[in-house]
Amino acid sequence: MMLRLGLLPFLVVAAVLANDPQQIDQPNKSEEMMEFQKRLMTSVEATNDNLKRLARLFYEQMVNTRKLAEEQQKNFNSTNQRLAEIAQLSNDQHKQVAEELRNLRNHANETNQKFINLEKLVDNRHNESLENVKHVGQKLDKSAALAMHHYQLFDFIIRYPVNCNLARSASLTQLSNGKKYLFLTTGGTWTQVREKCAKKGLQMITLKNMNDHNLVWQKIKELLGESYYWVSARNTGNSGQMDYRWQDGSKLELNSDLWKDNANKAHECVEMKYGSNNGKLSGETCNYSGSKSVCELPSECY
Structure with a gap:
């Protein structure tokens, strides 16, 4: 109506x-x-x-x-x-x-x-x-x-095709959690580091708990020294939403102990911070090229 x-x-x-x-002028019709x-x-x-x-x-x-x-x-x-x-x-x-x-x-x-x-x-x-x-x-x-x-x-x-034979041929370091890692000596942007891991049949590091985090960070300090290190987590949210996901699609909760105090969660990518942060996570722009990373052996290859 x-x-x-x-x-x-x-x-x-x-x-x-x-x-x-003419109808306007002829209302009587x-x-x-x-x-x-x-x-x-x-x-x-x-x-x-x-x-x-x-x-x-x-x-x-x-x-x-x-x-x-x-x-x-x-x-x-x-x-x-x-x-x-x-x-x-x-x-x-x-x-x-x-x-x-x-x-x-x-x-x-x-x-x-x-x-x-x-x-x-x-x-x-x-x-x-x-x-x-x-x-x-x-x-x-x-x-x-x-x-x-x-x-x-x-x-x-979505991951690069898994090539376990290629992955196992890398110089991997096994930690007490049973997982095997490759500690890269060179860095780059988040995407560049992801590709470096993929070319070796590996994937970017995924940290699901503080035990894995502490073991990896301790080995980083022994082999490479403290610096910035990319992890596989990335913000997949839309319109300013924060929805951080690991490479396998699992969620990185915003209240996880893996984040450092007052962590910057406004950026799309995530890295481990050195110094007083003890390697805890914080957001960083994905195009930053000063971070290194750690690759890990895919779960299919164990």
Whole structure:
């Protein structure tokens, strides 16, 4: 009812001018006026039907987006298992996998651009109906953000193909927790260090408890000396949210004892801090190139 009343003044003038401008000056022609009113109501109903179809289109796109997110979550374990079996990929094959991932990112960006274009289309509608359409658009944006978050999390925790023979050939150091590590003497950005570990068949270090942390930090001081060291944890949250995840997808809780006091949690990547922090964790910009790291043997290779 509100939609019809909002469009009525505009449609009255438009229909009169389009069909018979003389009707404004001839209010006594009751039969013609009734016929005009019928045509007007038909036009209003058609406009209302168009808006309903637009709302249904938005709803169907929201449902499809949610289904995509659910399918990505269901297929995650099988996808990770498939990647683990590709141990003998050549360099050209690895580049092809990286290209496929870039295409997925581009597809996600194109999808987001479509939502933006739809919002611009809605902005051209009548002012009074705009608020209702924007409400639908906001729900779609939330669904798109959720789907993008699932994709980013999937893209982060996906690992390079495991090559246990290559990994075991590295100069690994076994600590009393039973795990084997490689202490890198060179550093770089977070991504560069991740690739250095991957080229040796290893993965960036993941610290699940203080016992592992203390053992690794003590060995770091013995072999390399105190410095900054990247760990595999990274913030996968959207829009300022803090959702730190380890390489295997498990959550690094914000209240974990692994964080140093007053740790900076505003950056995307995480490193171990030297000095009075005793190697405890704090956030750091991922492009910082002054940090080293420790690689560890994947669990599949023990």
